[in-house]
Structures are given as structure tokens and as C-alpha cells.
Amino acid sequence: MREKYDEEIKTELSDEEIDNLDVNAMIHEQRIREKSAEKEKRKQQRKESVQSVGRYFSDAWEAFTRGDVWVKLSSVLMGAGYFARKQIINGLLVMLAEAGFIFFIAFYSVPFLADFGTLGTVKFESVFDPVTLQNTVNDYDNSFLILLNSIISIFVIIVFVIFYIANIKNVYKLQLDKESGKHINTFREDLNELVNDRFHITLLTLPVIGVILMNIIPIFVLVAVAFTNYDQQHMPPNSLFTWVGLANFKSLFSNSITATFGYAFGKILVWTLVWAVFATFTTFIGGILLAILINHKRVKLKKMWRTLFIIAIAVPQFVTLLLVRNFFADSGIVNTICSNLGITRLLQNIGLVSTSIDYIPFLTDPGWAKFMIIMINIWVGVPYQMLISTGILMNIPSDQIESARIDGASNWQIFWHIKIPHILFIQGPALITDFVKNINNFNVIWLLTQNVFITHDQALASSNAKEVDLLVTWLFRLTNEYYNYKMASVIGIVVFVICAVFTLITYTRTIKGDREEDFR
Amino acid sequence: MGNITDDTVEKKEIQISRTDNGDGFLKFRKKLFDVLRYVLLVFLVVVWLIPILWLCVTSFSSQSGINISHFFPTSWSVDNYIKLFLKPDSVVRYVTWFRNTLEISVFTCLISTAFVLMVSYAMSCMRFKGRKALMSMSLILGMFPGVLSMIAIYFVMKSLNLTNSHIGMIIVYSAGSGLGFLIAKGFMDTIPTSLREAAKLEGASEFTIFSKVVLPLSKPIVVYQVICSFLIPWGDFVMAKLMLNSGKAEDWTVAIGLYNMLDKSLVNSYFSVFCAGGVIVSIPISILFVIMQKFYVEGITGGSVKG
Numbered sequence: 001m002r003e004k005y006d007e008e009i010k011t012e013l014s015d016e017e018i019d020n021l022d023v024n025a026m027i028h029e030q031r032i033r034e035k036s037a038e039k040e041k042r043k044q045q046r047k048e049s050v051q052s053v054g055r056y057f058s059d060a061w062e063a064f065t066r067g068d069v070w071v072k073l074s075s076v077l078m079g080a081g082y083f084a085r086k087q088i089i090n091g092l093l094v095m096l097a098e099a100g101f102i103f104f105i106a107f108y109s110v111p112f113l114a115d116f117g118t119l120g121t122v123k124f125e126s127v128f129d130p131v132t133l134q135n136t137v138n139d140y141d142n143s144f145l146i147l148l149n150s151i152i153s154i155f156v157i158i159v160f161v162i163f164y165i166a167n168i169k170n171v172y173k174l175q176l177d178k179e180s181g182k183h184i185n186t187f188r189e190d191l192n193e194l195v196n197d198r199f200h201i202t203l204l205t206l207p208v209i210g211v212i213l214m215n216i217i218p219i220f221v222l223v224a225v226a227f228t229n230y231d232q233q234h235m236p237p238n239s240l241f242t243w244v245g246l247a248n249f250k251s252l253f254s255n256s257i258t259a260t261f262g263y264a265f266g267k268i269l270v271w272t273l274v275w276a277v278f279a280t281f282t283t284f285i286g287g288i289l290l291a292i293l294i295n296h297k298r299v300k301l302k303k304m305w306r307t308l309f310i311i312a313i314a315v316p317q318f319v320t321l322l323l324v325r326n327f328f329a330d331s332g333i334v335n336t337i338c339s340n341l342g343i344t345r346l347l348q349n350i351g352l353v354s355t356s357i358d359y360i361p362f363l364t365d366p367g368w369a370k371f372m373i374i375m376i377n378i379w380v381g382v383p384y385q386m387l388i389s390t391g392i393l394m395n396i397p398s399d400q401i402e403s404a405r406i407d408g409a410s411n412w413q414i415f416w417h418i419k420i421p422h423i424l425f426i427q428g429p430a431l432i433t434d435f436v437k438n439i440n441n442f443n444v445i446w447l448l449t450q451n452v453f454i455t456h457d458q459a460l461a462s463s464n465a466k467e468v469d470l471l472v473t474w475l476f477r478l479t480n481e482y483y484n485y486k487m488a489s490v491i492g493i494v495v496f497v498i499c500a501v502f503t504l505i506t507y508t509r510t511i512k513g514d515r516e517e518d519f520r
Numbered sequence: 521m522g523n524i525t526d527d528t529v530e531k532k533e534i535q536i537s538r539t540d541n542g543d544g545f546l547k548f549r550k551k552l553f554d555v556l557r558y559v560l561l562v563f564l565v566v567v568w569l570i571p572i573l574w575l576c577v578t579s580f581s582s583q584s585g586i587n588i589s590h591f592f593p594t595s596w597s598v599d600n601y602i603k604l605f606l607k608p609d610s611v612v613r614y615v616t617w618f619r620n621t622l623e624i625s626v627f628t629c630l631i632s633t634a635f636v637l638m639v640s641y642a643m644s645c646m647r648f649k650g651r652k653a654l655m656s657m658s659l660i661l662g663m664f665p666g667v668l669s670m671i672a673i674y675f676v677m678k679s680l681n682l683t684n685s686h687i688g689m690i691i692v693y694s695a696g697s698g699l700g701f702l703i704a705k706g707f708m709d710t711i712p713t714s715l716r717e718a719a720k721l722e723g724a725s726e727f728t729i730f731s732k733v734v735l736p737l738s739k740p741i742v743v744y745q746v747i748c749s750f751l752i753p754w755g756d757f758v759m760a761k762l763m764l765n766s767g768k769a770e771d772w773t774v775a776i777g778l779y780n781m782l783d784k785s786l787v788n789s790y791f792s793v794f795c796a797g798g799v800i801v802s803i804p805i806s807i808l809f810v811i812m813q814k815f816y817v818e819g820i821t822g823g824s825v826k827g
Binding site: 443 | 554567635646660663667671676692695696697725775787798805809813
């Protein structure tokens with residue numbers, strides 16, 4: 001990639017040359033050709049992926065129909081095919097897995113799956129029993145447990161189906177191997193495969209299980225909750241909740257006198273995007289400028305300066321942000337200093353602070369709080385960006401800068417035409433990742449404003465929102481303080497969609513697997 | 521790539537500055553800019569360090585609440601530190617919290633580093649069916665807001681009876697860590713394939729290649745991963761607050777304990793203790809960060825996606 005970039009710079013530098021028109025035209029043509037080739041390739045890939053799904057199932061069917069009696073028997077007793085080829089331990093393990101699955105579904109999942117459609121019908125009831133002097137509780141349904149366990153069961157079933165299909169194919173392959181007289185692995189050899197050609201299975205099993213448990217199942221649970229009426233009035237175990245379709249999505253995008261979610265959502269969405277844009281670009285530009293300042297040729301003790309800035313981010317965020325929050329409190333030290341120096345009076349005179357209060361409402365007035373949050377975020381984020389930019393700046397090939405010098409470029413031109421494009425080139429994709437991270441930047445907003453900022457906007461307050469909230473902090477408050485899980489889930493899905501759109505923009509540029517071989 | 525060695529920069533810059541020699545006015549201008557540059561740097565450092573300085577000096581204050589009229593405390597003492605370490609009360613259990621946090625962080629660090637390295641080796645060095653599908657899926661999963669799934673994780677853990685337990689915390693922090701493989705994978709992508717092929721020709725198994733060839737060559741990224749995965753539980757606040765909600769102070773981590781001290785009813789008698797606790801918890805991280813500086817840059821610029 002570096003070479004390609006060099007080429008571009010060189011063509012730029014040779015702009016004054018006479019034959020540059022031809023060069024430009026050629027490059028242009030080549031680019032068009034590359035683009036169309038890429039398009040063609042993508043189309044091909046899409047086609048292939050559709051075909052491969054079809055082949056996946058047809059292969060299994062073929063294995064079943066063409067297989068011998070043992071293969072057919074394997075569709076019921078999954079280990080049969082292995083026993084026939086003398087792979088006793090493999091056969092036993094597979095049979096064990098099958099038995100475990102049947103046992104799990106029959107004795108654990110069925111009661112939950114049966115109620116999945118209604119999420120429970122028997123309400124919690126507790127009757128005082130005068131004989132035993134104790135409350136007896138009926139056999140009630142817990143909607144949440146039904147939901148959670150049903151989803152887990154569905155996952156288990158899907159995994160089992162994949163396992164089942166793979167098993168049929170595998171057994172058929174064993175039969176073919178046997179017929180053609182190929183060597184059939186012993187159990188020991190199979191184990192040996194796991195540290196060789198099939199090492200990826202060994203490596204990936206545990207992490208994938210972890211991800212399914214901690215990421216995938218929770219996501220599915222909450223997507224499901226978005227279509228229910230799970231909130232404070234419908235909290236298990238004391239009451240039931242049930243499916244309500246798209247009602248929650250409707251209430252997020254509409255307004256009525258009692259429900260102001262539409263209003264709050266619009267306001268918070270706008271602030272979230274404004275925040276993400278400002279937070280990303282201010283720290284990005286600030287970090288580059290600081291890196292350039294520190295790396296200037298006549299600045300001594302570069303390492304010391306850098307370390308001083310790093311100390312600021314080495315203190316955990318929950319300490320610094322809570323501290324800064326008290327620093328800028330209404331009756332905090334900054335306000336004392338400002339009023340001693342007459343700054344409060346000055347701001348009152350120019351109308352930035354209302355005259356009814358004698359302090360600067362750094363974190364209590366919507367406008368001021370938003371400004372301060374962005375400023376404090378610069379404080380938090382710039383040292384990180386400085387570190388990264390330093391690394392990138394040092395990797396700019398010196399011959400580039402030197403040749404620009406020889407051609408008579410000024411410092412400013414070098415900065416603007418070489419250094420900035422280089423940083424942007426390397427960091428471009430990361431910039432959008434940062435943007436998405438800032439949409440989800442919980443810490444800064446929550447630690448700075450929780451218990452400090454009180455909204456005076458009735459419409460916002462009635463949907464438990466504040467002016468300074470991001471979508472994620474609003475979501476967290478809805479669940480953690482108001483138990484409004486249904487709306488929180490809807491907001492979560494919206495945030496996901498927004499982030500997905502921004503990530504997909506960069507997706508083709510970032511992990512497009514085709515290019516990864518180029519760097520070896 | 522990415523070494524912060526000042527000589528290289530200076531060398532580059534000296535070559536550049538050859539053409540810079542000018543007359544007296546230019547020299548004067550140069551001096552002026554030099555001074556301005558240092559003034560600016562000092563100003564910025566002051567801005568960045570004022571809160572940290574306030575944290576440190578307040579931790580040595582003998583006044584327990586927030587001093588709102590003076591930046592420096594009026595009288596100094598080490599009582600706050602003594603209180604932290606030697607006189608635990610119903611609010612302050614610092615030694616216990618510190619031990620809890622350390623325990624959770626160390627185990628999380630071990631498990632997640634192992635997970636990340638395992639996944640990145642599989643994704644970078646091996647070719648198998650479904651590899652690209654797995655990679656795209658991990659990217660999509662990463663887009664889901666963590667705060668949202670936190671609530672569901674809480675319920676999953678609750679139904680497993682693992683809330684308010686440190687094992688539960690370790691599982692929560694480390695189980696999903698395999699998703700964060702992109703940077704390490706990017707780094708392993710830069711290790712020449714020929715090395716692995718040579719080892720294979722000598723008869724090495726994939727496991728041997730992983731442990732004897734690729735891991736030693738990935739030392740910078742291993743250090744980076746170790747430090748990063750240690751820092752996540754060490755500095756985390758939200759997840760701990762959600763999971764350790766029993767109200768029993770001896771279960772808490774440092775983050776929750778310190779946050780609790782700033783409760784409206786407590787802040788006036790514990791603010792300086794909070795500062796002392798903040799200083800102590802920052803020391804290990806500061807050391808790690810200074811070590812990590814180099815690897816951080818290397819990890820980001822070398823390991824991140826190139827172009």
C-alpha cells in the first residue's frame with residue numbers, strides 16, 4: 001500500500017512536467033478498470049455464497065440417499081456409521097452428544113418452548129395458608145425465564161442441526177474412504193489432527209462459546225424484549241409480560257400528551273450525532289497538532305513532554321471524571337476562582353450566564369454542560385491521539401519530505417500536503433471506528449452528569465431523558481433506574497442500526513479479506 | 521515500525537533544515553517561534569496536569585470534605601492514606617477492594633489474552649471454511665452497544681447465580697474477549713508466511729508453529745494485549761456497578777467503592793479519602809502505561825488495518 005501511496009505523491013509532484021497529462025489519463029483509466037474489475041468480483045462472490053448455501057443442504061441429502069445402510073442408520077443413531085468403520089470412541093462420543101441433546105430438550109426445554117408463544121399465562125399468586133401460617137405460592141410462569149430459556153434452547157437446537165448435518169456428511173465420507181481403501185484414522189490420529197490441520201477448531205471452540213454466551217444470546221434476548229411489554233408494570237416474577245409486536249417502535253417515533261418518547265428520541269439523537277462528530281474531530285485534530293508540536297525538530301526532551309501528557313490518561317477515567325465533576329461543580333473550586341477574578345460577573349454582563357444565579361453552571365445548564373463535556377473529552381482523548389499520531393508521523397518516509405523540500409515546498413506546504421494526507425490515509429478507517437465508539441461513549445457522559453445535571457424540560461423528564469444524554473446513557477437509565485426494558489431495547493436496536501450503517505461504510509475498506517495477502 | 525525514538529526524527533529534521541539558513545531577521549523569527557513553542561507546551565502541560573495535581577494535593581489534605589476556596593490544602597497530613605490502609609470502616613474497605621480488583625484483573629487478563637491470541641492465530645495463519653464469515657460476524661457483533669447487552673448479561677448471570685461473585689465478573693470480562701482479535705490479527709498478518717512454511721517442512725505441527733514461531737515473533741502485540749486486558753477490568757465502572765449490587769462493601773471493586781464515597785451523604789466526609797484512593801489505584805496503571813507507550817503505538821499503527 002505504501003508503494004501505491006508513494007506513486008500518487010510522485011505524480012502529484014511531477015505535475016509541472018509536460019507529459020503529465022498522459023500519465024494522469026493513464027492512471028485514471030487504470031482506476032476505472034480496477035473499479036469495474038472489483039465490482040465484477042463482488043458480484044461473483046455474492047453468487048457463490050448463495051450457491052454454497054444450497055450446496056450445503058444438497059450435499060447432506062446426497063450423503064443420506066447414496067449412503068449405505070450404516071449411513072442411513074446414522075440419521076437415527078448418530079454413532080452407527082462410526083461403529084461400522086471401527087471408530088468406536090468417535091461413535092460413543094457422538095451417541096453421548098445425541099443422548100444429551102434429547103435429554104436436554106425433553107426434560108428442560110419443552111416446558112419453556114411450549115410457553116414461548118404467550119410468554120406465560122399463569123400469574124403469580126400467593127395465598128396465606130392459616131394452617132401452616134405461611135404464604136403458599138402457586139406454580140406461576142416467569143415470563144423472562146421463559147424468554148431466556150427458549151432462546152437458549154433454540155440456539156442449542158440450531159447448533160445440533162448443524163452438528164447433525166456435519167455428522168451425516170462425515171459418516172458418508174468414511175464409507176467412501178473405506179470403499180476406496182483409504183486409511184481410516186484411529187482415535188489417536190483424530191486427536192492429533194486437532195493440533196495440526198484442524199488446529200483452528202481447538203483454538204476457536206472456547207472463545208466462540210464465550211462469545212455466544214456473553215454476546216450473542218444477550219443480543220437475541222434484548223431484540224426479543226423490544227417486541228414485548230416488559231417494563232415496570234410487567235415485571236416478573238410478580239406479573240407477566242407478553243408479545244406486543246411493533247408497538248414500542250411506534251411509540252419511539254410518535255408523540256402524544258402522555259408519552260413523549262418521539263420528542264426525546266429526536267432531541268437525543270441529534271445531540272448524540274453532534275457529540276460524536278465533535279468528540280471525534282476535536283480529539284483527532286488536537287492530537288495531531290500536539291504530536292506535531294512535540295515532535296518539532298527544535299523541541300528538546302520530547303520523551304518527557306510526551307510522558308507528562310500520558311500521566312493525565314494513566315489515571316483511570318472514573319477517578320479523573322468524578323474529580324473534574326467536582327472541580328466544575330456549582331459551588332466548586334473553579335467557580336470560586338472565577339468569581340474572585342470577576343469572570344462570573346463578566347459572563348453575566350455579556351449574557352452567557354443568567355443574572356439570577358451567582359455561579360457559572362458548568363455542568364448544570366444544558367448549553368454549558370454540552371460545551372464542557374466536549375472540552376473535557378478533548379482533555380481525555382487528545383493524549384491517546386497524540387501517541388498514535390506520533391507513531392504515524394515518524395513513519396513518514398523521509399525521502400518524501402526531503403524531495404518536497406528540494407522542490408521548494410515550505411513547512412506549511414509539507415504539513416498540509418504530505419503529513420496530513422499521510423495521517424488521514426492511515427487513520428481514515430480508524431476515524432469512523434472512533435465515531436462509532438463515541439456514539440457509544442458511556443463513561444464520559446455518565447460520570448460527568450449523573451446526579452449532577454437535572455433537566456427542566458418536562459417533556460424530556462417524562463420519558464426519563466436529559467438534554468446531555470446520549471442514546472446509550474438514556475438506555476442505561478431506562479433500564480437501571482426505571483426498569484423500562486422494552487423501550488431500552490428499542491433504543492438499543494436503533495443505536496445498532498446507526499452504528500452498523502457507519503461501520504458498513506468502512507467495512508469494504510477495513511477487513512475486506514481479499515487484500516490481506518498483499519502485506520506478507 | 522512505530523518506534524518512538526527521538527534520534528530518528530531529529531535526523532530527519534536536520535536533513536530537512538539544511539535549507540533553512542537565512543539572515544538576521546529569520547534567525548530572530550526562529551528564536552521567537554522557539555520560545556512561543558515552549559510557552560505553548562508548558563501551558564498545555566499545566567492544563568492537562570491541573571486535575572491530577574489537585575487529586576494529589578487533596579489526598580494529603582487534613583480536611584475531609586471538598587475544599588472549595590483554596591487549590592492547595594490549608595493543612596497537610598497523611599491521615600487519608602492511613603485511613604485507606606489501616607482503618608477500614610463501613611464505607612472504606614480499600615485493601616479488600618484492591619485485592620478484589622487485582623484478583624479479577626489478573627484472571628481476566630490471563631483468559632482474555634489467551635483467547636485473543638488463539639483467535640487471531642486461527643484467523644491470520646490458518647485457512648479454513650467459514651473463516652471470512654466468522655470475521656464478518658465478529659465485526660457486526662462488535663457494533664452492538666455494549667451497554668445494551670450488559671442488562672441482558674446481568675440477567676443471564678443472575679439465572680446462573682453468578683452475580684455478586686468474582687468468578688462471575690471474570691467470566692463477564694473475559695468470555696467475549698475473543699471478538700477483539702483485529703489488532704493482533706493485523707500484527708500476525710505481517711509475519712512472513714515463509715517462516716511458517718519452513719517450520720512446516722521441518723515437520724512442525726500447527727501447535728508448535730503457534731507456540732514456537734508465531735508467538736515469540738508477536739511479542740509486542742502480546743505485551744499490548746496483556747496490558748490492555750488488564751486495564752479493562754481495572755478501570756471498569758459500569759459493569760461492576762451492575763453486577764456487584766449486593767450493597768456489601770467487601771464484595772466491591774475499587775471503582776465502585778470510590779464512586780460510593782462521592783455519594784451526596786458521604787462526599788463531605790470522604791472526598792479527600794477518595795482522592796487518596798484515586799492516587800493509589802493510578803500508580804500501577806501509570807507504570808503500565810509508560811511501558812505500554814511504545815507497544816501501544818506499535819499495536820495501533822502496525823497492527824491496525826493498513827489502507
